Amino acid sequence: MLNISDIIETIEMINKEHLDIRTVTMGISLTDCADQDIEVSRVKVYEKIARAAERLVPVCESIETKYGIPIINKRVSVTPVATLAGASGGDPELYAQTLDEAAGRVGINFIGGYSSLVHKGISEWDRRLIESIPCALADTERVCSSVNIGSTRAGINMDAVKLMGGVIRRTAELTKDRECIGAAKLVVFCNAVEDNPFMAGAFHGAGEPDVVINVGVSGPGVVASALSRIGDDADMTEVADEIKRIAFKVTRMGQLVGAEASTELGVPFGIVDISLAPTPAVGDSVARILEEIGVERVGGCGTTAALAMLNDAVKKGGVMASSHVGGLSGAFIPVSEDRGMKTAVADGILTIEKLEAMTAVCSVGLDMLVIPGETPEDVISAIIADEAAIGMVNGKTTAVRLIPAIGRKVGDCLEFGGLLGSGPVMAVSGISPARLIARGGRIPAPISSLKN
Amino acid sequence: MRAVITVIGKDMVGILANVSAGCADANANIIEVTQSVLREFFCMVMLIDASDMNVSIRDLEEKLRGRADGMEIHVMHEDIFNSMHRV
Numbered sequence: 001m002l003n004i005s006d007i008i009e010t011i012e013m014i015n016k017e018h019l020d021i022r023t024v025t026m027g028i029s030l031t032d033c034a035d036q037d038i039e040v041s042r043v044k045v046y047e048k049i050a051r052a053a054e055r056l057v058p059v060c061e062s063i064e065t066k067y068g069i070p071i072i073n074k075r076v077s078v079t080p081v082a083t084l085a086g087a088s089g090g091d092p093e094l095y096a097q098t099l100d101e102a103a104g105r106v107g108i109n110f111i112g113g114y115s116s117l118v119h120k121g122i123s124e125w126d127r128r129l130i131e132s133i134p135c136a137l138a139d140t141e142r143v144c145s146s147v148n149i150g151s152t153r154a155g156i157n158m159d160a161v162k163l164m165g166g167v168i169r170r171t172a173e174l175t176k177d178r179e180c181i182g183a184a185k186l187v188v189f190c191n192a193v194e195d196n197p198f199m200a201g202a203f204h205g206a207g208e209p210d211v212v213i214n215v216g217v218s219g220p221g222v223v224a225s226a227l228s229r230i231g232d233d234a235d236m237t238e239v240a241d242e243i244k245r246i247a248f249k250v251t252r253m254g255q256l257v258g259a260e261a262s263t264e265l266g267v268p269f270g271i272v273d274i275s276l277a278p279t280p281a282v283g284d285s286v287a288r289i290l291e292e293i294g295v296e297r298v299g300g301c302g303t304t305a306a307l308a309m310l311n312d313a314v315k316k317g318g319v320m321a322s323s324h325v326g327g328l329s330g331a332f333i334p335v336s337e338d339r340g341m342k343t344a345v346a347d348g349i350l351t352i353e354k355l356e357a358m359t360a361v362c363s364v365g366l367d368m369l370v371i372p373g374e375t376p377e378d379v380i381s382a383i384i385a386d387e388a389a390i391g392m393v394n395g396k397t398t399a400v401r402l403i404p405a406i407g408r409k410v411g412d413c414l415e416f417g418g419l420l421g422s423g424p425v426m427a428v429s430g431i432s433p434a435r436l437i438a439r440g441g442r443i444p445a446p447i448s449s450l451k452n
Numbered sequence: 453m454r455a456v457i458t459v460i461g462k463d464m465v466g467i468l469a470n471v472s473a474g475c476a477d478a479n480a481n482i483i484e485v486t487q488s489v490l491r492e493f494f495c496m497v498m499l500i501d502a503s504d505m506n507v508s509i510r511d512l513e514e515k516l517r518g519r520a521d522g523m524e525i526h527v528m529h530e531d532i533f534n535s536m537h538r539v
Contacts, residue, residue: 002530004486004497006537008460011526065510069527249536256535 247317287340329364
């Protein structure tokens with residue numbers, strides 16, 4: 001018989017501490033849909049997604065019922081669309097419409113992969129796709145987009161960085177009557193991963209199987225509750241051990257659900273992404289964990305150290321619990337989606353500069369930051385370049401998801417609703433990086449010895 | 453397939469009888485029962501064989517909640533606990 005306290009613990013985690021499976025994401029390769037005729041290619045794309053993901057939502061719902069675990073999102077990621085657009089020619093935005101229609105048909109809320117990988121250079125088709133992103137995100141509901149502009153091996157493509165400053169701004173402008181929501185569906189990466197199940201940055205990489213199931217778990221609320229129980233007498237080693245124990249249990253649940261979904265759908269199981277993904281719900285906050293560890297408010301001195309320990313302990317606990325761990329795997333710090341982060345920003349305690357430092361020790365980057373609408377394009381590009389540099393030098397994934405709040409300024413707020421939450425407009429340095437950004441070219445890949 | 457029923461709430465007469473009767477109606481065989489009363493709180497864990505049930509796990513949960521008013525009742529597949537708490 002199972003231990004009664006273990007059973008109660010699981011039930012409390014799910015019912016009171018917001019433990020859930022954040023996403024079951026089906027990765028689908030579209031390389032076999034490429035055709036010289038864009039209309040033929042679109043039909044193939046629609047049919048492949050409709051066929052492969054037809055049972056995704058019902059199977060996930062049956063797993064929810066069977067195990068009593070909420071699966072919050074069911075999603076699809078596809079091969080970066082720039083690849084298809086290169087083969088077919090034509091207006092790449094047509095593919096966005098196809099993806100949106102296919103996503104609607106299979107009943108998912110987001111589909112990722114309106115993407116381009118340009119870390120070393122931009123082909124004509126990559127450029128066309130990138131330039132089409134603002135319209136594609138404004139005209140569709142479910143499509144998410146990402147662009148990889150740098151990597152540890154290739155360096156940073158500053159031409160792409162420059163381009164993305166404008167793309168992010170235009171995306172926000174085209175959706176300014178909808179709280180600039182378009183920009184919340186666009187991620188700029190350095191060292192993008194091929195098996196990320198989390199939106200908006202998910203795409204199906206070239207090294208992946210034809211179809212695959214990846215699972216993202218969550219659980220900041222569970223970790224925060226556990227830490228509040230162990231109290232202030234526990235030293236940091238004990239705190240780290242407690243986090244590892246929780247991460248292990250949470251990841252086991254992800255492994256169970258992923259394996260079950262994979263068997264039921266008849267597709268291979270890829271990875272469990274052991275990220276701590278916060279939600280706007282009270283208590284389901286990474287900021288609250290850092291505050292439980294002992295920083296009075298997130299953003300204060302000690303935040304980076306606490307976050308480094310948290311991020312590492314989550315990985316250590318999760319790795320043994322799953323046969324394959326991958327994706328982004330770490331603690332997310334999306335400002336608008338995390339109540340504790342959001343209030344710290346609103347109170348002026350957490351700044352972009354501190355967030356940037358925090359991203360050096362955790363997954364993933366400057367995520368869901370609302371910046372003043374008047375922020376110049378070259379400043380947006382420079383924020384991307386700074387964040388990409390952290391990823392490039394540290395050999396980790398970093399991402400930027402900025403939402404320029406068109407027509408608003410510091411002190412205002414954007415209300416996205418749902419899991420995206422709401423974000424106060426943050427102050428951005430007014431010092432001009434115009435000459436830096438205007439240079440273009442590439443930042444050479446960093447040396448991997450002489451580490452200091 | 454086995455499932456775990458947990459019943460938590462204020463101790464009162466007939467909880468075990470009501471939940472057991474609900475299981476019998478659903479054609480679920482009770483394999484094991486553990487219960488304890490911590491202060492005034494009643495806590496019962498019941499392991500059932502759910503393979504030949506005439507209702508789904510979710511429906512059984514609803515029916516049991518109807519039978520034991522005011523109690524917190526969950527019915528979950530056994531594997532969730534095994535995977536989370538056993539290495």
